[in-house]
Amino acid sequence: xxxxxxxxxxxxxxxxxxxxxxxxxxxxxxxxxxxxxxxxxxxxxxxxxxxxxxxxxxxxxxxxxxxxxxxxxxxxxxxxxxxxxxxxxxxxxxxxxxxxxxxxxxxxxxxxxxxxxxxxxxxxxxxxxxxxxxxxxxxxxxxxxxxxxxxxxxxxxxxxxxxxxxxxxxxxxxxxxxxxxxxxxxxxxxxxxxxxxxxxxxxxxxxxxxxxxxxxxxxxxxxxxxxxxxxxxxxxxxxxxxxxxxxxxxxxxxxxxxxxxxxxxxxxxxxxxxxxxxxxxxxxxxxxxxxxxxxxxxxxxxxx
Amino acid sequence: xxxxxxxxxxxxxxxxxxxxxxxxxxxxxxxxxxxxxxxxxxxxxxxxxxxxxxxxxxxxxxxxxxxxxxxxxxxxxxxxxxxxxxxxxxxxxxxxxxxxxxxxxxxxxxxxxxxxxxxxxxxxxxxxxxxxxxxxxxxxxxxxxxxxxxxxxxxxxxxxxxxxxxxxxxxxxxxxxxxxxxxxxxxxxxxxxxxxxxxxxxxxxxxxxxxxxxxxxxxxxxxxxxxxxxxxxxxxxxxxxxxxxxxxxxxxxxxxxxxxxxxxxxxxxxxxxxxxxxxxxxxxxxxxxxxxxxxxxxxxxxxx
Numbered sequence: 001x002x003x004x005x006x007x008x009x010x011x012x013x014x015x016x017x018x019x020x021x022x023x024x025x026x027x028x029x030x031x032x033x034x035x036x037x038x039x040x041x042x043x044x045x046x047x048x049x050x051x052x053x054x055x056x057x058x059x060x061x062x063x064x065x066x067x068x069x070x071x072x073x074x075x076x077x078x079x080x081x082x083x084x085x086x087x088x089x090x091x092x093x094x095x096x097x098x099x100x101x102x103x104x105x106x107x108x109x110x111x112x113x114x115x116x117x118x119x120x121x122x123x124x125x126x127x128x129x130x131x132x133x134x135x136x137x138x139x140x141x142x143x144x145x146x147x148x149x150x151x152x153x154x155x156x157x158x159x160x161x162x163x164x165x166x167x168x169x170x171x172x173x174x175x176x177x178x179x180x181x182x183x184x185x186x187x188x189x190x191x192x193x194x195x196x197x198x199x200x201x202x203x204x205x206x207x208x209x210x211x212x213x214x215x216x217x218x219x220x221x222x223x224x225x226x227x228x229x230x231x232x233x234x235x236x237x238x239x240x241x242x243x244x245x246x247x248x249x250x251x252x253x254x255x256x257x258x259x260x261x262x263x264x265x266x267x268x269x270x271x272x273x274x275x276x277x278x279x280x281x282x283x284x285x286x287x288x289x290x291x292x293x294x295x296x297x298x299x300x301x302x303x304x
Numbered sequence: 305x306x307x308x309x310x311x312x313x314x315x316x317x318x319x320x321x322x323x324x325x326x327x328x329x330x331x332x333x334x335x336x337x338x339x340x341x342x343x344x345x346x347x348x349x350x351x352x353x354x355x356x357x358x359x360x361x362x363x364x365x366x367x368x369x370x371x372x373x374x375x376x377x378x379x380x381x382x383x384x385x386x387x388x389x390x391x392x393x394x395x396x397x398x399x400x401x402x403x404x405x406x407x408x409x410x411x412x413x414x415x416x417x418x419x420x421x422x423x424x425x426x427x428x429x430x431x432x433x434x435x436x437x438x439x440x441x442x443x444x445x446x447x448x449x450x451x452x453x454x455x456x457x458x459x460x461x462x463x464x465x466x467x468x469x470x471x472x473x474x475x476x477x478x479x480x481x482x483x484x485x486x487x488x489x490x491x492x493x494x495x496x497x498x499x500x501x502x503x504x505x506x507x508x509x510x511x512x513x514x515x516x517x518x519x520x521x522x523x524x525x526x527x528x529x530x531x532x533x534x535x536x537x538x539x540x541x542x543x544x545x546x547x548x549x550x551x552x553x554x555x556x557x558x559x560x561x562x563x564x565x566x567x568x569x570x571x572x573x574x575x576x577x578x579x580x581x582x583x584x585x586x587x588x589x590x591x592x593x594x595x596x597x598x599x600x601x602x603x604x605x606x607x608x
Contacts, residue, residue, distance in 0.1 A: 015385055016378075018351050040378035041345045047322050064410065066381040070374075074320075074344035077370040081319055102406050106368065 001203050002030040002133070004154065004304040006229065009045035011270030011296035013213075013235055013249075014067045020272055021045055021298055022067035025231070027152050027208060029134055032057040036150060036210050042071035043078050049299050053082065058129070060136070061092030062212060063122075063147035069096070073103055080111050087114045091128055091138070093146055094119035122146035125223060133157075139223040141214035143248045149211040151223055157202030165198050206304040209264070212271045215245065216254035218261060227264045228304045231296065234269035237281050252282035256289035270296030306334040306437070308458065308510050308608045310533065313349035314341075315574030315600035317517075317539055317553075318371045324576055325349055325602055326371035329535070331456050331512060333438055336361040340454060340514050346375030347382050353603050357386065362433070364440070365396030366516060367426075367451035373400070377407050384415050391418045395432050395442070397450055398423035426450035429527060437461075443527040445518035447552045453515040455527055461506030469502050510608045513568070516575045519549065520558035522565060531568045532608045535600065538573035541585050556586035560593035574600030 005028050012020025022039025026046075033055045035042075046053055056079070062068055072090075079088065090096065097117050104111060118128060120138050123146075129136040137151040158180040166176070171185055179185060185193040209224035212233035224230055235249035244251050250258075252269055259267035267290050272279060279295050286293040294302070309332050316324025326343025330350075337359045339346075350357055360383070366372055376394075383392070394400065401421050408415060422432060424442050427450075433440040441455040462484040470480070475489055483489055489497040513528035516537035528534055539553035548555050554562075556573055563571035571594050576583060583599050590597040598606070 015382060016348050016351065018348075021348070022378075040375065041348050044320050044322075044325070044345050047320065066377055066410075070378045070381070071344065073370055073377075074326075074374045077374070078319060098406060098409075102402060105402075106370075 002154070002157075004029050004206050004208070006208060006231070006268075006302045006304075007049060007051060008268075008270065008296045008298055008300045008302075009042055009049065009051075010039050010298060011272060012039075012067075013271050013273050014065070015274040016040065016067075017274045019277065020274075022070070023062075023212060023271060024071060025210075026051055028055075029152065029154070031055060034136070034152065035059045037062055037068040037212075038071040038075055039067045040070040040074075043075045045298065053079070054084075056088070058089040058091065060138075060150050060210075061090060061096060062141070062149070062210070063143060063145055064093050064095055064099075065145065065213070068213075069099065072099065076103060076111075076115065079113065084113045087116055089116045089118050089129075091118045091120055091136075093122060093148075120148050122148055137223060139220060141211060141220065142217040143213045143215065147213060149209065149214070149220055149223065151207060151209045151227065153207040154205035156205050159195070159199035159202055161199055162197075169193055169198075171198075208304060209262075211258070213249060215248040216250050216257070218258065221258065221262045224258075224262045224264065227262065229266045229268060229302055230259050230262065230264040231268045231270060232258055233271035234282055234286060235271050235273050237276070238285050240273070252286040252293075253289055256286040256293060259286075259290040259293070265292065266302075267293040268296050268302055269293060272296075305507050306458070306461075308333050308512070310512060310535070310572075310606040310608075311353060311355060312572075312574065312600045312602055312604045312606075313346055313353065313355075314343050314602060315576060316343075316371075317575050317577050318369070319578040320344070320371075321578045323581070324578075326374070327366075327516060327575060328372075328375060329514075330355055332359075333456065333458070335359060338440070338456065339363045341366055341372040341516075342375040342379055343371045344374040344378075347379045349602065357383070358388075360392075362393040362395065364442075364454050364514075365394060365400060366445070366453070366514070367447060367449055368397050368399055368403075369449065369517070372517075373403065376403065380407060380415075380419065383417065388417045391420055393420045393422050393433075395422045395424055395440075397426060397452075424452050426452055441527060443524060445515060445524065446521040447517045447519065451517060453513065453518070453524055453527065455511060455513045455531070457511040458509035460509050463499070463503035463506055465503055466501075473497055473502075475502070512608055513566075515562070517553060519552040520554050520561070522562065525562065525566045528562075528566045528568065531566065533570045533572060533606055534563050534566065534568040535572045535574060536562055537575035538586055538590065539575050539577050541580070542589050544577070544579075556590040556597075557593055560590040560597060563590075563594045563597070569596065570606075571597040572600050572606055573597060576600075 009024040010021030023037040024042040209227040232255035234252035313328040314325030327341040328346040442452040513531040536559035538556035
């Protein structure tokens with residue numbers, strides 16, 4: 001099975017603390033790294049957790065609040081100093097272009113790679129990236145400014161060959177790719193060998209959903225349904241419900257309500273307010289509603 | 305004696321490492337904090353070392369390379385979130401205004417304080433800040449782009465009253481301020497009591513010089529002469545002398561040559577290249593020329 005895991009680089013909120021860095025995480029799908037959000041200090045966290053910066057494929061920015069983007073200038077400069085030449089695509093709100101332009105005006109003459117901004121539509125679901133093995137969706141969240149959630153999903157893999165059957169029927173090598181793709185095999189005498197007797201199915205495609213920052217917003221459920229892992233913000237405990245509503249953030253319980261309604265396998269909560277030194281209360285409040293909940297933490301790796 | 309010390313927040317160079325953060329330090333003069341440079345992660349370092357962000361008086365930016373300014377957006381946003389209302393002056397190259405404008409355009413409607421950029425003249429010595437007890441000078445360094453060094457200097461303090469003499473001559477309280485300022489006292493019968501028999505001198509004013517980034521540049525010596533502490537960049541060891549020249553940085557030996565020629569009391573070297581895991585060699589090379597040398601390190605406090 002291809003590698004598919006998430007490394008949390010930062011799961012704090014706007015005010016960083018000694019416990020939590022601002023938002024950033026790395027999605028590793030088959031040894032390509034996809035970064036989601038890039039708060040201040042993200043490149044330092046990558047060093048700390050020995051993330052392979054050379055494998056950075058692209059960057060997905062949920063929204064243009066400082067705690068999700070202020071690490072971009074340093075990260076891009078470092079990529080430049082390290083001699084990256086391959087284009088870098090950043091998926092984010094169109095206004096991010098101003099931020100990138102300023103950087104390029106300061107440093108651009110030395111940038112050995114091109115930065116392409118792929119502007120997101122913050123009001124509609126879209127497939128924003130696709131290759132032969134995976135696709136990435138964006139969909140609207142409900143925050144103070146235009147904000148997107150992301151879904152990283154594997155495509156259905158090829159079926160696995162049952163070697164002994166292939167040998168038994170003496171099937172030539174050049175037929176294997178069509179058999180992996182699901183076709184039956186027809187022998188020289190016209191006998192049809194059903195594909196299901198030559199192969200077993202690929203592992204079911206896995207899905208990772210990222211929803212931060214957002215108020216409680218059940219409209220996202222169709223996009224994240226049945227995800228293997230849902231990362232959902234849980235800035236506040238239930239005592240701060242009024243504050244959560246006012247600032248368009250979620251409580252831990254609300255995150256868990258979404259996880260349960262969307263029938264995900266695992267919930268990871270993050271984007272913790274700096275007011276909490278201990279997160280037990282948030283975890284407890286979420287687990288009452290959705291037992292398969294974990295707290296995010298810097299350096300934590302979540303395997304799908 | 306008033307408090308006067310330096311806290312190193314970052315003493316790495318352009319590529320941050322797990323050992324060193326990019327440039328930033330805090331000068332505490334009489335419980336006011338003056339920040340010099342503000343690389344990425346500076347606000348996180350302030351949290352780590354429990355620096356009192358509420359005491360931040362002003363910020364001095366040596367030059368507009370990313371490793372000296374990419375912490376500004378996060379720091380300014382945090383000051384905003386914490387409710388700062390007092391004006392904040394940033395001393396730096398005039399082009400810094402573009403960077404500040406972009407921030408204000410993104411977030412400015414919520415900024416509860418005003419940011420004043422005091423543009424520096426990178427080609428001439430200037431006194432850029434002055435109050436009743438101290439002054440700050442800027443002077444040209446020699447780097448790839450316009451860069452300023454800074455000198456923080458106390459003004460001569462008031463003379464200290466010798467209490468027994470004041471009592472002996474029955475000098476009224478309202479005369480004390482002129483006596484502290486150095487005046488003689490004339491008794492009712494016209495006798496002149498020399499000031500030196502009523503007071504002893506204030507401690508000699510202390511001076512702190514910051515020179516980073518710069519090539520070896522003896523032209524700075526008149527500005528930093530006799531400083532109590534000189535922080536001078538020492539990006540490279542002597543084996544990388546050619547690279548130092550090419551990039552307008554200094555070797556540790558060159559930093560020490562400047563310290564010796566300027567007759568400073570103590571040299572602190574920093575802005576270390578990410579290629580060095582061990583800094584013993586740099587320290588050794590500097591100490592051959594100038595024995596009172598120390599390595600900077602994150603969290604180190606240097607008292608003057």
